[in-house]
Amino acid sequence: MPQLTKILIANRGEIACRIQHTAQALGYRTVAVYSDADAQALHVQMADEAINIGPAPVNQSYLNIEAILDAAKKTGADAIHPGYGFLSENPDFAKACLNAGLTFIGPSPEAIELMGSKRLSKLAMLNAGVPCIAGYQGDQQDHATLQQEADRIGYPLMIKASAGGGGRGMRLVHDSSQLLDQLRTARSEAMNAFGSDELILEQALIDPRHVEIQLFGDSHGNLIYLGERDCSIQRRHQKIIEEAPCPIMTPELRQAMGEAALKAGRAVNYVGAGTVEFLLDRNGRFYFLEMNTRLQVEHPVTEMITGLDLVAWQLQIASGQPLPLQQADVSLSGHAMEVRLYAEDPAQGFVPQTGEVLRWEPAPGVRTDHGLLEGGKISPFYDAMQAKIIAHGATREEARRKLLRAVQDTVLLGVTTNQQLLADLLQHRDFIDGDFSTGFIAEHFSEISPRSPSNEQLSLAAALFYQHSADQHPQGLAGWRNNASAPWTYRLEVNGEIHHVSAEPLPLTTDGRHATVVLDGIRRRIPYNLNGDKLWLPGISVLNRTQQVANRQADAGSGVVKAPMDGAIVDVRVSAGDSVTKGQLLLVLEAMKMEHPLKAGMDGVVAAVQVVSGDQVRNRQVLLEIE
Template sequence: MSLNTFDTLLVANRGEIACRVMRTARAMGLRTVAVYSDADANARHVREADEAIRLGPAAARESYLKVEAVVEAAQRSGAGAIHPGYGFLSENGAFVEALDQAGIVFVGPPASAIAAMGDKSAAKARMANAGVPLVPGYHGDDQDDALLKAEADKIGYPVLLKASAGGGGKGMRVVESAANFQAALDGCRRESQAAFGDQRMLIEKYLTQPRHVEVQVFCDSLGNGVYLFERDCSVQRRHQKVLEEAPAPGMTAALRREMGEAAMRAAKEIGYVGAGTVEFLLDIDGSFFFMEMNTRLQVEHPVTEMITGQDLVEWQLRVAMGEALPLTQEELTITGHSFEARLYAEDPEQDFLPATGTLTRFAMDLEGAGLDPERVRLDSGVETGDAVSMHYDPMLAKLIVHGNDRAQALATLNRALAALDVQGVVTNRAFLQRLATHPAFRDAELDTRFIEKHEETLFAPRRYSVEEYAGAALVGLNQLSRECESDSPWDRHDGFRVNAPRTIRISLCDPAHAQDDDDSEAVVVVEGTREDNSGPWHLTIGGETLTARLDPLAGDAVAMTLDGHRRRLQARRDGNVVVMVDPRGETRLFWRRIDAIDHGHHEAESTLTAPMHGTVVALLVEPGQKVEKGMPLMVMEAMKMEHTMTAPADGHVASFHFHAGDTVGQGDVLLEFAPDE
């Protein structure tokens, strides 16, 4: 077969994967072309490309998903090949066919392979023919509601509803009982239609304690194929992966080979070319079942790169050029262990609601944290100053680490998470640290319901130590002192007194209880003995007195010394909330002067506001209809996921301010609610 020659690569994606692909392409001597929507006109992937071409408005269907616009951009720039990244058009057979007709190389599998795995029901039948084990389920064409319900009843609850054309957790829900089936079906169909333009569903038996283990496969156009071992992706929320690792803990050589060979049979069955991932459910008895095949590069591919030492994007480009795979199965080896943590713009404390805003700081101090840059990698599509919009997936970056073994890699992950400084947008960074330090995760007690199973401990109310209260008092006081630029002691707010030590009384509490009447969890009396802001200070907390000092380092890093115990951490004050981060975790405390405490009662709001930017999907009740507390009132969609707004109390909706299909901004008043007297 003749080689495909191209010197210019267009990346038909955005965010961290676009930056990642262009970095590898440039290292290979290729010219890079980015595409962008109006929302991404100044995005990082656009700034880093050799060229960039506008596709259209912010909505993905009018820009990144518009096949003719992407093809035209490639022709306009002279690109000989297109890399689709993951998401958007990466698994769109019509897109691949359009590129074939235009004479442009698609860096990925042929359209026939995408079609074979794109229809999940048909894919199950082909996998059965190839001898790949399957989970019991219904994969038929008849989509009548009553039939689907009957099939679910026959399989036995719990069952998993999945979009036939889907992936990435979209259009997927666990149904625990027959009573919940219809509501779940309706919700899955709405999500599937919005994400894939297809409402067909399949049903599978939901295994109660499975692990999600996937195998990286790679095939060239010359008939060669290899598997690059496995990844464990069991830690998920809403069927979306959060933490991944390679190799999978507890895998025997025999099971690894058996699963790898099954994955290769799946790839060969559909004539696969390029990078792909075959996903399995691994049950507690060691049996495994085919779940689906992603006919593209996966978000979590870097952990495979870390343990094999291979650049999978370079492999993709070379295979697209018609070259043979660079290694055989026998030449591939595993070295060490790797983790990947996905950093999302979302609020875990608010049911993982997507967040928007501007990144006022996005950095990681590797040197200050004592981390080896060869073992820590941050794949990101954002930088300080970038805006995070409502239009796309909320993933900001991926933090990837490597260690000689699992324990070392996990320790490195925790230190790297502590060194990651993100400000301006709410993220799941602290939640990732709680996961990484959880005893069950440390002991590799994994299954796909890990977060649900350990929800009580992962979201347990914090108990703060004297040291944490002391540290928060110092950080807040230091910020207060720095905010005053005047040299006059009469303008200062740091407790200065003439002929007397400066003394301040500070109240500290959990931010969640900042408006409660009993919010004074701790009162810290701070007395300074000299004029510089670093100290020493004398702090009295609950009858215990500590000598303290705070020395600023680079960025938000500080050196805090309490009774001779010095430690390094990141610390800052966001408004009235002090944030402190070190490898032991994150501490957030509401900080204020004693005389600023407000003990007023707060009445329940009569309005509901949008928790994020998004689109109204459905209004579920009529104005004036009596509802009970917790009853669903309306459905919003943001960043490809649905969110249900519920009644804050017994009462009724006086009026809705928006209709289905309307776009709303974060903080917009959605409806007027009248609680019962």
Template sequence: MFRKILIANRGEIACRVIQTCRLLGVQTVAVYSDADANSLHVELADEAWRIGGPRPVDSYLRGDVILQVARQTGAEAIHPGYGFLSENADFARACREAGVVFIGPTPEAIDAMGSKSAAKAIMERAGVPIVPGYHGEQQDSAFLLAEAQRIGFPLLIKAIAGGGGKGMRRVDSADEFLSQLEAAQREAQNAFGDATVLLERYVLNPHHIEFQVFGDQHGQAVHLFERECSIQRRHQKILEESPSPLMTPELRAAMGEAAVKAALAIGYVGAGTIEFIVGDDRQFYFMEMNTRLQVEHPVTELVSGQDLVAWQLQVAAGLPLPRQQAELQQRGHAIEVRLYAENPDNAFLPETGTLTALAFPVEQAHMRVDSGVRVGDAVGVFYDPMLAKLIVWGEDRPQAILRLQQMLAQTGVLGVVTNLDFLGKVAAHPAFLAGDTDTGFVATHAAQLHAARPVPALAWLATSARVWLDEQQARQQQASASNDPNAPWHQHDGWRLNADHARTQHWQQGEAIVQTRLKPVAKGWSCHTPSGEVMAVLRMALEGDQLSLQLADRQCRLTVLRHGSQLCVMLPEGGYEFQLFDPYAVKLSDEGAEGGLTAPMPGRVVRILAEVGSPVKKGQPLLILEAMKMEHTIVSPRDGVLESVRFAADAIVEADALLCVVSEAS
């Protein structure tokens, strides 16, 4: 086994690798960009080295600098995590030449699977079923259009060098093919440095099912069962589970055999994933192979009882696989959801901000949190916006779902918009409960998943009580710090001459401003909610973020997070966020002008598509904005003239920044 390894990654996966290394007694070296100098993985590692600026191209993609750090620290091996250099054959080759072990597959295997088109050709020769399509090298747009018409619509355009939904477009007709092709090629070039694409038939009502495979240096390969990854947005996963609700023992055996056959076909070493697309008819086709550990590997760990990072280290050190196929068992049911800094109601576009409050459930044998963030960390534009993975295990699927719902209800985040509420709706949706989870799940059930939840009276009471008690504590502290703490000016009993004392609080709810009213009564307080309900509370107390309420018929102990004017009340059915509104605050006029277009997300201006002063049509693309390697096209809202563009290409912009102004045509 290695004595010391370097982790060429950041965030959650770097923390995850460090955890296993500590168990094995392996020392760890972290690397960090300027943006990550105070991050959690830097704190957890035995030592940490700066490698460059905040952009990945200046830091985490600098293989030469990372190898130099490995040599300086005496690290015997490099764990690449996932993303960044994890599937970079040139980096794996450079490690080999430098005498540093790359904890992953050989460069040859990465090359073989790095091109989706080449991978499909290899799988076809090995007898693994593939989706019909075009996987050749010819990239002329007219030729690709002809191939698309031969394959038939709908079809998918996919970058051959990437994954995660980048460089991927669904095309439903020949009329839109060329525009979607150009967008996919441009995005692929930006994300992977390779604009080559392939075409494949779009399988209707598909399930995305992948098999975890492992190979060693002694010619052995096994699979550790399947993961269902069909619930996605923007072709990126948000929920994974094992076993798959679609699976039968016969289908599992056939797909597992095909997955191992695929790994053996390229002499695969280390952790990898064979991804299949499965139709309603249970016919399965090879899509691609990910030559690395997957984000969703904890699901496999919980149902198999195996530490996959430990397997990676052992295999990379030349040891045989820890288990043979007959020794591996799939027990119980596991589910993982990905908590992202993103806005589900704004096309799931990423969000930035500072994490001002953060609450995760206490980890137990059946509940696990994988995260690399803490309170005070900034979520920026340079890296993936995933904040954490919440993973549960149950004896069966219904129990795992109940535990997932509980885990989501015990999670809270303030300071940045997240998909937490959306995940809660997914976990409670009847179709998910029934196991009806094909890749169209989010689109099919969009109305329910994006619908606003009514705020229960208890949540209004809890948030009002938190603000009231915070004010009381602040007054007590002011009195204690004064020279005359008993002065009448420091009294906080709410006494009023000829009037009842009541505390009215204003809250921003969408476009509306609503009120709650907390009033002392003979026995405790009464809370008037915006819906007209009145709740009586006999006693209330606050300790940190824990709020205790004695109601007429029950006692409640709730977590209420607060930072400034933002609050989050965590109830058993989920969290509810609130925004205090100050009716006396001066509202500054919004920057911009009529016809101004603002950035829907923070990011980088990739390209300006129209000239200032030129006429534009409604729907005409004006510029392209990129965040986390995903593109968003800003289009004209009307016919008119492009009056101004406020940023140049390659400029970094904040969310809601004024990008350009389109005036009405004269």
């Protein structure tokens, strides 16, 4: 039986912090690894020891197996927990840990290798009698074969990276004319993300639910499931809201899905935490999607309804202990819901965002798993998810209501997030009724426009700019009273639009972090951050353009193509002198593990290309110009 004393966590961010909470509570020492970009990160500060493993790019740090093993050797760690993402489903990493005499807190390398391939795992599930979607999972990967198989399967169909996850290397194809372009993009994204460009094709189910079963196995041959999670609310094939149990689950369906998941686990002699994911159609038929051989991002909702600590279970099983419960002992209580707080702009196609965390205040009364610190940087090198907010209630409605309040009360200023979208989703009538599928966001939120600031927000912004402009008003708040005349008219920019606002005398007090203001007779306390001419309020950022000449040239309809975020150019499709049409693909930018196509905003001729493939670029940097 392995004796664990010191655990190195081969990950970063919220999951590294989450694992440390349990490991330290159980008496284990913890070691954090970090890249140059994460030197001051929360997971580093929490750990007993921390060690630098390389530069910011993941292939030089968090995907660097030798650097991580060397860190374990230097610190005397005897076990490695991979978390999720990065190397968590890399069989070579698991083998390397075992060969180095380290306990890998996860399943066997053989199970990881088989289930990490969508192609091979689907073949194994078919042999095990697990229901699967019709498709192509062969080893002939040339485009001619894939084109032939796609025509056989029929459209719409899904292209999936065999080694993939998190929506990367995944494309929905509606007709044959789109296939080759989508195959090339999927291959490129898969190779960049996973080091493999192997693909599978599957018939696309229209508007299914995404329901997964939490498995746990031990080294003594025991295997159980801990209920299910509904993960249907997704954008770009990435989960955004998860809940347990599934709102439409019946005891009979739960047992059938659970037994199918057990078949999948037994087929690979599964040990540790794993999740078998299914697509569930409206007729109650379910189909194997994939198996994740690791802890899931959404594991907290299972913890909430079972009262169990799944990380503690992982550590016990890795120590050689048997499962603490048998299947008959598993009970579910109440309902839990989780949202993922992403640094992204939903109004710009969910483009990831970078910046400094100026204010961070998790909402009270709920669980928030995060790795954020005020003053920390959200960089372009890692996933856009910053935190998970989780609520539990006796009923689904109670959990939803608590979660909605928590989402609205969470404060993250300094970077654009999906916070308002999360609140809108939680308040949508169909979501409240539990009537949704994986197509929910595409159906109800296909056009997400930047939210216009309210008059109250603009009035507060003007008042805050006025109050903080000591150079313009050397006597500070002298004359700041209810019957004073308006002292200044401000030109405020929000989402590229200029608003002319008079700084009306408002009853206003501030402490530098929160403004207490009376608007329409109602007293409110509102978080903010003001630095020079830029103000952050919940949901919006405001630029003070009062002293500047308006720039009337908008990028969107002009010939200037700028980087929408920090990232790396991975493909340049045009050269100077080329004729292009509006909507034509010009460049591909990779950031936060996703590829982002940049297209022409007008017809014209390429006047200049200022980047080449491989260049690192900054947000708003000019990349290309069209005349």
